[in-house]
Amino acid sequence: MANKKTHRRFGAVRRLASGQWQARYHGPDGLRHPAPRTFASKREAEQWLSVVEAEILRGEWQNPELSKIPFGEFGRAWLKERKVSQRTREEHESVWRNHVEPFLGNYRLDSIGPAVIRRWRSELLENGRSEDRTAKAYRLVRSMFSTAVDDERLKRNPCRIKGADQYRTPERPHASIAEVYRLADLVPRRYRFLVLLAAFSGLRWGELAALRARDIDRTKMCVRVWRKVAQLRDGALVMGPTKSVAGVRTVALPSFLDADLVEHLPEFAEPGRDGLLFTGKRGGVLRRGNFHRETDWVRTVVKAGLPEGFHFHDLRHTGNQMAAEAGATTRELMQRMGQSTVRAAMIYQHATSARDRQIADELNARVELLRGAxxxxDDEPDDGAAGVLASVK
Known part of the structure; x- marks a missing residue:
């Protein structure tokens, strides 16, 4: 009875020489598609066909041939087609080359399920990859599978490990106002305003390096951020758009920075309103490596009273911390920082000791004023005390 076909209204089943049953059907694409496996009984094969028929009727059918592509091939095409900055492309390719393709590249797309993803992630950590790097690899793979779902190659994304995309970075140090000024006094004069602007605006290094003289409005005391400089792995500098759409913003500056700006412009900025605001010692766009050498950064931060290992990027943390302590809301911090999500802004929204002290002092003043009145x-509170009482209530 081997190979005996049984025709149905939809599809057909047949018994093979092995005794197993095979199911086949014609899909909406007009091609014949076999089931991905054989079945122990005719009933199981027919039930499988019924499920496929229902998917076609609901418009949920997916061509099974599309999911048979090797993940390595799919991932390489994804990287090539992805529209991102050159610096981000380099980062994606590095993560793919070192942490993804050697582990998952030979799997077929439809053979990667949640169990395979869990095992791959565990192997990364067991083989010494950092939690930060592992989280980046997981986010990259999840994005690739999201595209596979959108392309109707798969029905579900197998990356479903809660929290695997997150990594809590150690809290970075931030400087006090006095420390910021000590640091600004210690670096070469051409970089004094760079240090002050970084600390009191919260701009990123690449955003600062891309600033032109016209981007700072001295009348309104604000800086317009609309592009950044990125340094590629080969050392090339690329001028391009900001990290995200939210990165295009206008940041208000404290008025006291105007005096340092006035001193900086004629001596260290390129001529004209389109000239670079900050340049290296030999002119041209700032390079991070040259800046660190010219400022003797590692030793200088220690001389300024800052902890060893204080990074230039920690000046951005300093500015954001100061804004939070000044009472900035989460939305205001997001705008100032150029962030499109609340996660980064919330880092600075935790209760700080300085802000907590201000709250306690305000409560103390209100209570002392009321009790003094x-x-x-001893008889009745006068109008002033009654007003204080009403304000406390």
């Missing part, structure tokens, strides 16, 4: 009038 009550002691001065």
């Amino acid at each position: 009550e002691r001065n009038d």
Whole structure:
């Protein structure tokens, strides 16, 4: 009875020489598609066909041939087609080359399920990859599978490990106002305003390096951020758009920076309104490596009273911390920082000791004012005390 076909309204089943049953059907593409496996009984094969028929009727059918592509081939095409900055492309390719393709590249797309993803992630950590790097690899793979789902190659994304895309970075140090000024006094004069602007605006290094003189409005005391400089692995500098759409913004500056700006412009900025605001010692766009050498950064931060290992990027943390302590809301911090999500802004929204001290001092002043008014009038509180009482309530 081997190979005996049984025709149905949809599809057909047949018994093979092995005794197993095979199911086949014609898909919406007009091609014949076999089931990905054989079945122990005719009933199981027919039930499988019923499920496929229902998917076609609901418009949920997916061509199974599309999911048979090797993940390595799919991932390489994804990287090539992805529209990102050159610096981001380099980062994606590095993560793919070192942490993804050697582990998952030979798997077929439809053979990678949640169990395979869990095992791959565990192997990365067991083989010494950092939690930060592993989280980046997981986010990259999840994005690739999201595209596979959108392309109707798969029905579900197999990357479903809660929290695997997150990594809590150690809290970075931030400087006090006095430390910022000590640091600004210690670096070469051409970089004094760079240090101050970084600390009191919260701009990123690449955003600062891309600033032109016209980007700072001295009348309104604000800086317009609309592009950045990125340094590629081969050392090339690329001028391009900001990290995200949210990165295009206008940041208000404290008025006291104007005096340092006035001194900086004629001596260290390129001529004209389109000239670079900051340049290296030999002119041209700032390079991070040259800046560190010319400022003797590692030793200089220690001389300024800052902890060893204080990075230039920590000046951005300093500015954001100061803004939070000044009472900036999460939305205001997001705008100032150029962030499109609340996660980064929330880092600075935790209760700081300085802000907590201000709250306690305000409560103390209100209570002392009320109690003093009550002691001065044993009969009835005067209008002033009544007003204080009403404000406390």
